[in-house]
Amino acid sequence: MAQKNIRDAINETLKLEMRRDPTVVVIGEDVVGGLGGTSGVEEAAGGTFGVTAGLAAEFGRRRVIDTPITESAIIGMAGGAALTGLRPVAELMFIDFIGVCFDQILNQIAKFRYMFGGKAKVPVVIRTMIGAGMGTGPQHSQALYNMLASVPGIKVVLPSNAYDAKGLLTTAIRDDDPVIFCEHKAMYLDACEVPDESYTIPFGQAAITRKGSDVTVVGISRMVTFANKVADRLAKEGVSVEVIDPRTISPLDTATILASVRKTGRLVVVDECNPICSVASEITSLAACEALSALKAAPVKVTAPHTPVPATPDLEQAYVPSLEQIERAIRSTLASGSGAGRVAAAAG
């Protein structure tokens, strides 16, 4: 099976779905690029990181639709097109830009199906880049998916590898509800084996990426790869770490997480969000509320600190949860028989 990176897996998925269904269209800023320029180059961009490269050549600009820089109109237009018969894949270049189009997500597309009495389908996917680690600073590096997970009516998907990216995006495009598909910008070149043909991965079904019995570590997006590395490192010492990748945080596969926590009795959640009302908060609270008697130690949250993302590389590195922090959190929960929960924030 061929090795493919996340960027190419997403690109391939878009092509496969556009071939399969003529109502699938791609909408966004510079998803092709070059209109109105002076060079005459047919495809001057193909997406910010080349994720949509080659789509226009195969499907034409009628279905691969460049827009001005106009996020409210992009998201709203995609929502309106979804209401009326298309399956748009809209690109919100960076999730940080949600600030200029949140109404269209929060009050429009997330609400249509419910407030129209179940008579509306809204098959729209919003692909968006998340995450720190590339030096892109406070307005291009946030995680923010935690905010979206608290809005009923939208599904929030966070692939952590190329195989999942393809299967989850296929599911997203074929789904009749709005889906926010979060791509970590530091992971586009991460590769693994990916089949050439189409396949789907159901939403609300976590993956267990490392089997273990001593401690459960739930990771989100890029933090899954960090957790896997720590698990492999600790395995050499005989510490058995189970790593769970929820893959979708809304809906959330609570059953798989709780089953693992009941088995290991210990929980660490690694999440790149700011700590307050983070996904880590939700999952640790889930364990405390639903599996308290199984817990041998207080759950531990490893998150970014409650600060904006700094541009300075050293500080940014300190902002993102590190392998060391994750390892420390695991060791602390293993050492602790009971006691208060702790937040292993970046500065700690």
Add this chain to the structure above:
Amino acid sequence: MSYDPIMLLDAYRRMRAIREFEERMRREVQAGTVPGFVHLYCGEEAIAVGACMHLKDTDYIGSTHRGHGHCIAKGCDLEGLLLEIYCKQGGLCNGKGGSMHMADLNKGMLGANAIVGGAPPIAIGAALTAQVLGNRSVALAFIGDGASNQGTVFESMNMASVHRLPMIFMYENNGYAEFSGAAWHLGGGDIARRAGGFGMPSVKVDGTDFFAVYDAMGAAVERARNGEGPSSIEAVAKRWYGHYEGDMELYRKKGEVDELRATSDPLVKFESRATAEFGIDAEELREIDEELREIIDEAVDVAKAAPKPPREALYTDVYASY
């Protein structure tokens, strides 16, 4: 220009239905029978109807919080509307939308919208669908003078212009954004001129004159269906009632509405021209009046008596509820 008498009678029926419906809603709100906020459309009937007479069920409209008139003009079922306004089972949205959020997708009605400026981006999406599918449908957004100041409206006009979408921006300048006058809140004072700046034909018409709206809309729809791109129309017609029912209207001078009723009632203006110039029989209009009164009376009775949605409905129509 001449007008088909059958079209004129249909237009009158829709305008009268809006008037009857809204006057009845006003009495019901005052009697305390209607839940939530209600925003009435009286005085603006000729805009919705002048526009929608050109549209089919396969064309789309995006509406506003003042949406009853748009729904009626677009052909939504009166009983379905009333059931929805009363938030009852069997309403257009099974009671989950109510007055400010009702939609009827089978009629191309993409929803009233309680976010001022919320609908234009959705409407351009419907126009995009028409363009991608090449089915000659068009989309229209009703936009109040208040909404005309929202960024979403500017973004939508620019997008429609850039992509030559089959789109009509129908501005309803009803004189007030909530409790502030258009004479103050509209920078530059003229919506039509702003819209023209986006590179689309843009006209300003008397929104109490059905014929003026109908003619302007005819040109805009033809342009849109022919793939020539978007148009904008600013129709000026002051609303007769408050921002919402219950509004004290302290911002209006005394007698303003009496004068509007006396001098620019869209139904009176329509009738005098239709009977004088186009051979419409006033008796026939009175029969329509009577018939609509009965239909609305019955529909209100049905809506009041209808069952509420069951408790379980709280958890349906959303992919997951916890």
